[in-house]
Amino acid sequence: MKLPRLAINNFQFTLVVILLLISLGVVSIMTMPRSEDPQFDFPAAMVRVVYPGTNPLDMEKLVLDPLEEAINELDDIKELKGEVEDGMAVVRVEFLFGSDPDEKYDDVVSEVTRIREQLPAGIQVLSVQKMSPADVNILQVALMSETASYQELKERAESLEKKLERVVGVKRADVEAYPQQQIHIRADLLKMQAIQIGLEDLLNAIKASSVNLPGGHTLAGERRFTVRTSGDYRDLNQIRRTAVTSRNGQVIYVEDIATVSQGDALPSYQARHNGKRSVFISVVQRKGSNILAVLDQLDAAIEKFKESLPAGMSVDYVHDQGISVAKRLNNFMNSLLMGLLVVAAITLLTLGFRAAAVIVIVIPMSVVIALGWVDVAGFGLQQMSIVGLVIALGLLVDNAIVVTENVGRFLREGHDRRVAAIKGASQVGWAVVSGTLTTMLAFLPMLLLQTGAGTFIRSMPVTVVLTLLASLIIALSLSPLMASRIFSHNPVQPRALSFIDRLSDGPYTKALKVALNRPILVLLVSIGLFISSLSLLPMVGVSMFPKAEKPLVLINIDAPESSSFERTSQLTLQVEEIVKKYPVVSSVTANIGKGNPRIFYNEIPKRQVPSYAQLVVQLNSDIEQDRTELVTSLREKFDYFPGAIVTVKELLQGPPYEAPVVIRVLSDDLDKLKVWAATVAQQMTNIDGLVSIDNPLARKKIDLKVNIHREKAAMLGVPINAIDQAIRASLVGIEAGQFRGEDGDDYPILVKALGQKNPQVDDFQKMMVKSSSGALVALPHLTSIEMEDALARIQHHRTDRMSRVTADVAPGFQAEAVTNELIEVLDQQGWPEDVSYQIGGEQEKRKESFGGMGQVVLVALMGIFAVLVLQFKSFSQPAIIFAAIPFAMTGSILALLLTGHTFSFTALVGLTSLVGIVVNNSIILVDYANQLRHAGHDLTSSITESAKTRLLPIILTTLTTVGGLLPLTLGGSSMWAPMGWSIIGGLLVSTLLTLFVVPVLYLLFTRRVPVTRHG
Structure with missing residues (x-):
């Protein structure tokens, strides 16, 4: 390979290029966007x-x-x-x-x-x-007051909203949890009855007078004028003085038969923060911005806004994503730095100070250059890209170790520094290139993963690939250049290196000779180990993504479907009081009538009905055990909560789904749908581990059905639509136009019957409808009212009627296991032909994502095999190298089983990564054996000498990869620990077995004639 020679002979040019790349990387790091999760x-x-x-x-x-x-x-x-x-x-x-x-x-x-x-x-x-997923509120604040009107709160909140939207990096700000302002025209039905005026007369008068129809234009000589007509209403007095009709020469105005006022609409969404009435202002970050910089400016704007607030009004933070972002980024960066220190310590102990200096200098250079490329690729700094750096940390140093160690070996053989650097780097150059390509090919197919999980993790493989590419360039150019300048002529061999040399010459050589003399036995034992490990997979279990590591819990409150908004608010207050008593709880935010504004990427507010409420419970502890104990305790407390169904929910990582366990019952027949949805819910209660079971069709709802006596209505000349209109106008009102206030906002004009603020059953007795003759007819003469059972909610799946029965999984249970147990029970139920069920939830998403990862692994294997065929000009030798892959799976399974982790999606990502990582050791072993055979050595001595010589770089690269991952793995993250253990276990076991199995396979399946080495 010529690159090391060119780099050393043109060291000034090499340094300029590397420094330029580093400078661009530093600039990118300072300006690249930062966020908690990938923005896509x-x-x-x-x-x-x-x-x-x-x-x-x-x-x-x-x-x-x-x-x-x-x-x-x-x-x-x-x-x-x-x-x-x-x-x-x-x-x-x-x-x-x-x-x-x-x-x-x-x-x-x-x-x-x-x-x-x-x-x-x-x-x-x-x-x-x-x-x-990018449209998540990075900040949610509550503007609180028990004395100010909602109109005052709204005006103040909108003032803050405008200030926050001016901050650079803010996409939008929203104000929520206040009632809409309306113009209420409340008709006095008794007065109207006395003078024979119907509701439709009032409606028609308002509609006719509130239309703003442009008059057009006219000409006067050479001049052109725009004609303005009466236009819409400009103040409430104009509405009051609107003529409705004329009686005996006397004009009847709106104010004669109705009251006109501006006020709040019927409550549909209200909020409390720590028990105080609130209006929310939430902020969405603009893509490509730095969340920490944006939040600093938002904090400054909010602090300034607080100064202008009147007495009795205050602002508090409901949710600040910056806290978790700063903590997560700091944890990942600490893992990266700790990994760097571990790698530095390993290389220092084994290769000595000078070699370690070369390797340690190479690592930050590769990272900085790679981050510059990540920024150019359009990916910011967030958990996925930093995890990619942590994974790459142990891999990028492999190239430098292989090159540096080989240069050191030539020095120990007596060559001068320049010759040792050129020959040492050139000898392993093609092995390093192919090893890096195979590792990159393990990650590149992940970019093609067309699932939600694939999109979510996309920045991770991009970061790994670009970091490996940067490390390859530096390893083949800067590493030999630095070695030729730094290494001494007579390097002192560290004790650790002497120990590995003794290990290589003694115990390892003896064990290898035994293995080469009994190749069939070695293969049978290895295959037995692999098959045995597969039998352990059911004990490990599978899962999708773990729960999110956030000090946050959601509590959903479903009151009976016929509950009033006020009743739901009372029930919510009772739940609040219970939750606030826990010492671990720092704040409780209540949303009555609607879900909380979106504060997590896969949690989207779904419901907006008077019988629903949601609490956001912030904790003062980040410890997962504290959150689990709180959730378990709350579930026990709310299991039989009187008056409502209360479910406690933890946030989940990964693509959104309704619940861990979901059964979709499908049928067009509503009666059968009710029966079979209830059957599924009942079977769920019999499964250990399923909690918070919810069947939407089980919620009873009672409606008032108005039966219209059509014959009577026809005899009296009353149109059916007039009856419907009279009922709606009397109960909730009918919009009759728009009113533009002095603030420039448009308010709907609502015509409804005079009475209490909320419609009452007694209102039916007062309703009147106008016949075709002009006479008013009492509505009770034309209708009758009866109670009837009704559906509270109807769900569709691909336009088919459905009931989605859901359940959460209790701590200590796996969604996969309880879902499979449930499926076995449901399959025995004898379903009718017109009723069926489908599996949703975690299992559906996992099969989709795992199936996609299966394709990724297949593509990666094909790509790696193609690269190896091109390098070795053979099909048998790539097959020999591939022998390391099954043992990687063995190690992953054992590591996950011993550490108590399930085979989750991130563990599968780790296993997929291993496909490219573990073959590197086999590549440098087989490549050097081919070189020795090309130099005239026989088959047995070539593979024996190669294994002895390459033992040191194989051990070193394994230890540094493991060391680089240990801080992240031991950090206790439920998201990333499975991936770390999967890689560490797979790499350790495959390395150990590779040192014996690959030489045995090389001996068995390599042709006895000398090979021609490529490159």
Whole structure:
């Protein structure tokens, strides 16, 4: 290989190039974006529709079905889910990975716009949102007051919102948890009855007067004038003085039959923080920005805002992602630095000060250069990219060790420094290149993983690949150059190196000769070990992603579906009081009527109904045991909570799914759907380890059904739609127009009956409807009211009706095991032809992600094999090198079993990484054996001498890789410890067996004629 010679002969040019790359890397590190989790777009969208006062069956027919039919016509749909509750419908659509997120979002918007006219006119909210993991609130603050009105809180919150949106790096800020302001026109039904005015007369008068229709323009000679007409309402008095009708020459105005005021809408979402009434301001970070820098500016803006607050109003932090980001980045950087120190110590003890100096200098250079390339590739500094650095730390030093150790060997043989550097680097050059390529090929296919988990981890393989590339360039250029300048002519051999030499010449050589004399026995024992380890896999168990390491717990409160908003608020207060008594709890934030604003990348607020509430419980301890004990205690306390179903939820890592265990029961027959969903829920209660079981169809709901006597209505000349309109106007009101206030905001004008703030059952007795003759007819003469059972919620999966029965998994149990146990039970139930079930939750996502990783491993193996064939000009020798891979799996299984970790997705990532890592030792062993045979040695002496000579770099590279990973692995992270143990165990076992199995296979399957070495 010519690169080491060129680098040494042109050392000034080499230094300039390396320093330039390092300088660019330093600049990138200072400016590259920082965040907690990877920021990427996701090809998914959510359509949300709010249509107050509409029952689930009507919402399904009028809203959900048209929306799903339209969206389902789009291409590349992976998943389509719909859900309706009282007055609300949500459709979530996820497209195949690889689809353009912006293009698919535009497609959804176009379809929704296309069918908008088919949807009911009274819809209050129709929104289409991107479901991007990057749209997480990095900051949530509560503006609190027990005395100020919601209008005052809203105005102050919007003032802070504008200040925060001016901060560089902020995408948007949102104000939530306050009631909408409305103009209320409350009709006095008794007065209207006395003068024979119907609600429709009032509605028509307001609608006609609130329309702002431009008059156009006119010409006067050569001048052109815009004509302004009466326009919309400018103040409340104009509404009051709106003429409704005329009686006996007297004009009846709105103020004669109704009261007009501005006030809060019916409560649909309210919040408390630590027991105080609150309005939330939440902030979303702009992609590509530095979260820590953004939060510093946000903190400064909030501190300045506090100074202007009146007495009785205060601001407190609900959620600050910067705390966890700083801690996580610091932990990862500490792991990186500790790994660097471990690697430095190992090389110092084994190779001596000068060689260790070369290797230790190479490591930060490679990292800095690689981070510059990571920034250019569009990836920021977050947990995945830093984990990639930690993984690469033990790998990037391998190249430097192999080169430096070989240079040192030539020096010990008597060559001068320059010749030793050139010959030592050139001799192992192609082995280092192919070893690096094989390792890179183990990570490169991960970039093709078209799943949510694949997208989430993408920056990790990118970082590893770029770091390895940087280390390869430096190992073949700067390392021999530094060795030629730093190494002495007569290096002193460290004691550790002498020990390894004695080990190589003594016990190892003897053991190797025994193995070479009994090759079949060695192979049988090795194969037996591998097969035995596979039998241990069920004991290890499998899982998807562990729980998130956050001092945060969510508590969902589901009151009976017929509960009023006030009742839900009371129940929530009771739960708050219980939770606050725990010493580990630092704050409790209550959201009544809706889920908390999004503060975790895979936790999306799903429900907005009066009977639902959610608590965000922040803990003052980061210790996982403390969180687990709190969750277990709360679940026991709330297991039989009177008046509501209370579920305690921990945040989960990885792609979003509803719960660890999900069974989708599908049938178009609602009665059968209820029965079989209840059957599934009952079977879940019999499975040990399943907790917080939820069956949406089990929630009882009672509706008031209005039966219209159509014959009577026809006889009296009352249209059916007039009856429906009168009922809606009397209960929740009908929007009759818009009013623009002095602040420039538009407020809906709502016409409804005069009465209590919340509609009451007695209101039905006062309702009147106008007949075609103009006479008012009492509604009770045309209708009757009866109680009936109704569905609380209807769910769809790919447009089919469904009930999603969910359960969480208790500590100490595995989702895979309890799900499989449940499946065995369900398969014995004898399902009808028109009812079926599907498995969702963790198992569905795991099969999808593990299946993708299986393809990744296959692609990696094919790529590595191709590289080895090109290098060795042989098919048998790559097969020999591949013998290390099964033993890597053996080591991984044993390590996970001994440390108590399951075979999770991150452990599978570690195993996939091993495919490229473990073959490196075999490559340098086989490559040197080929060189010796090319020099004339016989087959047995070549493989024996190669194994003895390469024992030192093999041991060193293994120890440094393990040492680099140990700080991260021993850090106790439930996310990354399985990956670390998987790599460490696989590498140790495969290295040990490789030192014997590869020589045996080389002896058995290598041709007896001398080989021609490539390169």
